[in-house]
Amino acid sequence: MLDEEFFPRRRMDRGVRDSVKKLLHYSVVLLGFFLALSMAGIDLKNFAVLAGALGIGIGFGLQNIVNNFISGLILLFERPIKVGDMVVVDNEWGTVRKIGLRSTTVETFDLAELIVPNSLLVSEKVTNWTLSNSRSRLVIPVGVAYGSDVPKVLTILAEAARQHPDVLKEPEPSPIFVAFGDSSLDFELRVWMADAQKRLLVRNDLLQYIDRRFREEGVEIPFPQRDLHLRSVDSAIIGGMQEKPAPPRSE
Template structure:
């Protein structure tokens, strides 16, 4: 019974289809599929091993471990494909027509895919953008989660995951906030009422920045008198922090502490004010606007 089963399996796997001078069997298809699956599994396991265990132990520049693991992954994928072709007994000369047709397809319909593929290689080797970086491109701002061979994934601060083609990251202007370091300058504009002492305001702003534990002393915070506004004297506090991820919270703290310090010093933050000059007024409106009170009699 077992021999009959194996004989039937052999017959099925050995059955061939002929397409012109090219023939293929179930056995070749099965062997090719198993070899490709093994290649993908080995490539994925190798990338995970390098990224999670081997490379973190080495003192490599930021981004190099991801480049090494990604290159190893795609190289093993290519070797796995070649191994699958050889294991299936497929003659490479048989697929020359397919390769030629693929070349024509690349020339006409796959230009964007090839462009994104080449751009992905540039990102891997030049490393202008690395996983974990905070970037801004085309009005989109977020953290880079994955740099793939065709596209990269950027997670916005609203929680959305946006797929960005690699060609856009190469051909357009990209602002990388964390490429070389995570320093961030914080600017806090503030306006005080006319009549306030500018020197006192500048001293208060510098003292608030100096007391904050998450602001750097080098470069030191700067308090500037920037101009005369419509309703206020305008100042600006500028300081640097090394905690890029929490700079919004730090700025919020500075606003709160500046407000409390100005209130304690008796310095007011004015409301917007406008002077209204009427060139012509209706008689009834003029009577309504006239101050009410006892009429003064002529002496």
């Protein structure tokens, strides 16, 4: 009824709808519990005293459960995360699928479901990529060989950003020459996307385009390398190398 009549008229987003439904559900359950006690002839005043006494003992034994329960209420009221948000929890990327009073279900990109205690979402650091808006910045590091044409590399990176339909025109994409690396000239391509859910797809497309254009333009992507310089070598070692007979040739 709420989904068909009430919510469409109010134009509430999915997160607000889920919070309202859960709060109404738990309120009805709690009200029904007290009505059942009243109809059974149990004095609610006596029950309150008994519940208070039991609460002290249960609080120590079920401290984590109570903590998660209170944290679930905080999530429903403050809404730092909502159903459908893309979050990073303990270095795991995923989409929030369900927020309960004890735990929250996060679906990873591998379609695995993480059951995260609500207390963790309230007390620990959680990255929410879609809290206030779904825009997201993507940074792609690129390294090319020393001696490469720097303006040409910057042009190719800018071209890669302009041709992709999911890359925003504003803020404007930024190809940047970052540093002289150990084995390469280091660049970064910084772009903005309208939908953070497409980060992996956009990254894949841009990397493929950059690789193809580099090969067409003869821009080399180097392997890590080290140069070894010998300042001094023991003369006995040099003499031994010179006097060592060559191995016999097999016929």
